[in-house]
Amino acid sequence: MSHQVLARKWRPARFEDLVGQPHVVRALSNALSGDRLHHAYLFSGTRGVGKTTLARILARCLNCETGVTPTPCGECRSCVEIAEGRHLDLIEVDAASRTRVDDTRELLDNVSYAPTTGRFKVYLIDEVHMLSEKSFNALLKTLEEPPDHVKFLLATTDPQKLPVTVLSRCLQFNLKPMPPAMIAEHLARVLAAEGVEAEPGALLRLGEAAEGSMRDALSLTDQAIAYGGERLSEADACDMLGLLPRTRLAGLLDAVFAGDGPGLLQGLAELDALGPDWSRLLDELAALVHQVAVRQVAGGEPEAGEEAEAWAHAVAGRVDPETVQLAYQILVHGVRDLPYAPDARMGVEMTLLRLLAFRPEPPPAAGETARPAPVKTDAARGPGSAPAAPRPQAPASANPAPPAAPARAPKTSPSAGPEPDPVADPAPAAAAPTAVREPGAEPPAAVEHAPAPAAAPLAPGAAFDWNRFALGLPAGTVRELAKHAELLQHDAERVVLALAQGTPCTDRAKTRLKEALEQALGHSLRLEIVDRSGPSDTTPAAQLAAASARRQAGAEASMREDPVVQALGQEFGAELGAVRIREDRAGDTVDGDAPLPARQQDAD
Template structure:
């Protein structure tokens, strides 16, 4: 016997054999079991999702000798002839080859005749959108009111090309593309029955290449079996499809997260040996980064379409979200630049190096990744038992609806490291004692006036006294409510004026504000030793605690003696040099080490290593030359810089914030709100008037 391809051998013989399309199967099964049959059905969907198969199953259910039902017997002559494609009353017409109006008229001439053997004469018109306009017009009347023994089954991949007059005369069923999980589960079932050895990653590659078509998946499986000499292996299937191994793409993402340029270049060199399409490789890398971003923002929305869900969860927990978005942005911008590069490989390598060069966060270590396809698709149950009438969704629908179990990945210790430029976002500590702990208790409510009325012997006089007391009580309640309303209005106006004087500070250059928002509270820094602070610097700090807002404005900061306190001079002077943007951000995280022979020595925080370049160095040299006589230049190194201008400025921010909180706690209006209305002062939203770096400073 000649070999029969898998797509034909495993074509579903009953509705229970169908994979997916539960929304269509439910309607058809209920219609057949309840004998609510329409005269025209239209099946739409992409190639290979089961349009013709459903039409043939419907024809078999209508003409089974056992009666019309959703469970044809499959053994009678009508069922066997329909399955073999030789049933005389099932006319399968290829509309792509019979587009002329003469063909349609010839077809309709036989509609009036009764079926030869079956219960219904069925016209199955495939690719019906290929008919000409005249053919559709000739078909309209018959399609609207056919004889009772005629059923029309139409199938098309492009329903937009059908006239509205045809669509309105049919029951339309839109078939969905097959999910990758559903394709993998069905392939596992078929290969197990065919006794073909396979591994799960190879099936995921086939499912992805099929792009939602079950027929394409089965055809590719046939080809892969022949290519692999009777078995399916991931490397051989990837070589046959010409796709890049998914593990290599995931390793590229891992190298980006770990900031390992050497490992990335080694992986690109290995990939280049197979002459890949670097544009397709970049698109695959972007697709993986997109799914990693989904795993970080909405883990429940991450699917297992490539069998790599566990790996993506591990990468998402190790990576910084800003890194993932930066890599994706650079990748999309680099796709169009590949054609301008000397070679696609050079363009791809430069894109990876550019991602590393501009990444603001330090390297993260990624623990061992779980294996791919660790969550295999659920196996399909046997189909020997017919589908019960009440079951509106066949068992294969469970393949679509079954969500893969998630595996919790414990983050590595490196994921809890505190980065220096993130420390400014720490919230101020919340006072554990309630804000109104030291405030006096509110006065008890006065007793009702009517309660103090003495008894009266005269009932008329007693009634008059009670009425007068009720009027007085009502007037007192109105006066009290009016007083509370006036007090609340005054407090609201006062607080509005305070908030208007403290505009929020904007970040510069899209990177980081030199002075973080005061609502962020204290930075995680160490206070400098008292012996290293000159009198002038200490005076500025004292003004931040006790002085006026004008006294702590940088424009009014006094000059610090350079010889007496070089570090204090550097902390104060940096903000008077006229630097701005990323240059000021970079050197605000530097520490003054020494100054000799006209050259300064700076220690810059390690986290800002990648920001350092000649442009920033030139700006600082020009600025220091204006304030240091005989200045020749500066040298720098990277390390743990502690006594930096930014650290000192954070202390001023903290002192001003604490002073503002203290002033609010002692404010009479705030105290009245706390005592009278049980209000609570939210210290995390307090913004003082002190703005250490106003615009232009």
């Protein structure tokens, strides 16, 4: 007896044998049981998910000699002939090869005749979207009102190409692609019946390569059996598919998470000898990182024999979630940027080196001094931010250097200077003297700034500048949380903040804000956050918004009082439009985007 491929040998003959389409099976079974049959059915979905198989099973259900039933006997003449493809009343048409309107008219000429041997005359039109526009027009009337003995079963991989007039005349069933785990489970049953030994990892890789198609998975399984010699191993399946074993990829990520740069480069050099698909390699690495992230949230023990799950379970316990999320983002962006790399291997190498270079900064441990934020000058700060604290001055030398010329003060309009920041200290910081280098002298050596000393502990009940503390935090979630919070109470044991209802406040942000407060105040405390019914005008964010509104109003008033603007209005009837303040790189505000000319003093 000649060999029959697995995709044909294991084609489902009953609804119970169909894999991955329970929503379609349930609807058709209920319709057949309740004798609520439609005259036209449309099955859509990607290749190999069971469209033609479902249509043939439905044809057997309609013409089984035991009656219209969702469970055909499979033994009567109609069931056997339909299974073998020689039933006279099942007319299968490949629309891809019969697209002309003459072919459609010839097909419909026999619609009015009664079935020869069966109960219904069934027209199964595969790839129906390939019909021409005139063929669809010829089919419309018959498709809407066919004789009682005619059923139309249409199958397509692209329902978007069908006219809406055809779609409205059919019951539509969208068949879903099958996940790799479901495909691997079905392959395990098939190979157990075939007497072929297979590793679970090999079946999972075949399921992933099938991309949701059961027919593709069975065809790849046939190829894998021929490649491996009656035994399917994960290594053989990966070699056949041009993939890399998960254990080799897990070794790369282990080197990344351990900070082992030489080990990472050595692993890449070994993989380069295998000639891998570099883009697919990054996809596989991202999939492994995703598995780690899911394991960190879901927990649980890995299944026995699953090496990838065991590895993900081990990594989830020793790598923090921030590092995992950052690694996933870098890998996904690396796939996107790979076409722009000079070489595919170089792009992958740079992506993995980027994983080594960028690491989230861990939160300071108890009793540890937090890393100070970068020192910014007043000119580099945004509008409304607190000025930097004065730097300690070096002792005066015998020949002090002449002071530098004072910097030009920023202006928000031609006639009015910037309004003072409501959250800034009343006394401006003193500017440090700037040394002048003589011509021909050597440039001064770079001076490493020592970290700023921690804030001295405050006595209970002492004033605590919440605005300065909130705006001095590094940019991020914690700073935004502090900016929108109102300080209600502060003593030696606790700090009570009020937040408007609906303000995002995660446990992690609350913990980090508490650590920052303890660092600033110099002692441990309890942080309490209560809900506030309405907005407050005393939060740092509210005061920044108020200061911005005042600057906007001052700029508009200055523009209206400008002599040039007034002269233009008197001479030409010009009107002042919207005045918007924009920020330059140094944080200064200048007038911009005004529809009328204005004097731009110190705009540069």
